[in-house]
Amino acid sequence: MDLGLEGKVALVTGATGGIGGAAARCLAAEGARIGVAYHRGRAAADRLVGEIEEAGGAAIAVHHDLEDQATAGAADARLDEAWGGVDVLIAAAVVWPDWPRHGAGASEPTPVDVWRQQLGANVEGTAQAVQAVLPGMASRGWGRIVLVSSTVAEDGFPGMEAYGSAKAALHGLSRNLCRGSGAAGILVNVVVPGLIATEHNRRSMPEEVFRQVASLTPTGRLATADEVARCVAFLASPANGSITGTTVRVSGGL
Numbered sequence: 001m002d003l004g005l006e007g008k009v010a011l012v013t014g015a016t017g018g019i020g021g022a023a024a025r026c027l028a029a030e031g032a033r034i035g036v037a038y039h040r041g042r043a044a045a046d047r048l049v050g051e052i053e054e055a056g057g058a059a060i061a062v063h064h065d066l067e068d069q070a071t072a073g074a075a076d077a078r079l080d081e082a083w084g085g086v087d088v089l090i091a092a093a094v095v096w097p098d099w100p101r102h103g104a105g106a107s108e109p110t111p112v113d114v115w116r117q118q119l120g121a122n123v124e125g126t127a128q129a130v131q132a133v134l135p136g137m138a139s140r141g142w143g144r145i146v147l148v149s150s151t152v153a154e155d156g157f158p159g160m161e162a163y164g165s166a167k168a169a170l171h172g173l174s175r176n177l178c179r180g181s182g183a184a185g186i187l188v189n190v191v192v193p194g195l196i197a198t199e200h201n202r203r204s205m206p207e208e209v210f211r212q213v214a215s216l217t218p219t220g221r222l223a224t225a226d227e228v229a230r231c232v233a234f235l236a237s238p239a240n241g242s243i244t245g246t247t248v249r250v251s252g253g254l
């Protein structure tokens with residue numbers, strides 16, 4: 001299927017991560033021009049830009065920091081200067097909580113500073129990225145926004161109250177934003193990946209966790225970052241004409 005993304009401009013935040021990187025590659029393979037947004041990993045962003053260009057695509061690296069909201073506007077301005085504006089926003093950037101700490105008891109409350117960090121970065125920072133691209137999308141009468149959430153928002157996980165709450169806020173953002181932006185041709189959706197064996201997750205969890213989750217999954221295996229990316233690409237494309245305000249789980253049915 002031709003998704004109709006040829007020549008569209010996509011800003012992918014968190015593009016140096018597992019899901020963000022897979023989304024950037026997938027969109028580039030469909031002909032989109034990619035703003036590879038990075039936080040600290042400039043070298044990784046440059047490698048991804050080189051990979052996309054070597055495959056015949058177009059990409060530039062742009063800085064974006066969820067905890068520095070001015071960078072969202074700067075990234076949008078850079079892509080507007082280069083290619084005339086952002087048509088697609090994939091909000092895959094995330095600030096991971098340094099919690100629960102090892103040995104924390106079940107009744108030990110999440111520290112206030114963790115709540116502030118998670119809500120400030122993952123809610124306000126993501127919302128600012130959305131606000132930066134909305135005026136341009138509205139002026140052109142077309143846009144697609146895909147927010148990357150987590151099953152922690154829907155299923156929960158011990159000690160992850162702040163992170164789960166921040167991700168759940170993206171679901172509310174999508175539902176409300178779609179009401180106001182649909183008439184302008186802008187569709188907004190949330191993708192909820194299951195446990196994905198990204199580099200970050202491999203560092204954070206023992207191998208046994210991956211085996212246990214896979215054994216409980218109806219498909220008998222974990223979904224991959226590329227599978228999440230293909231779902232993201234469809235929702236972000238002209239091939240998606242009416243899906244908006246929707247949450248799509250990519251978790252193998254778990």
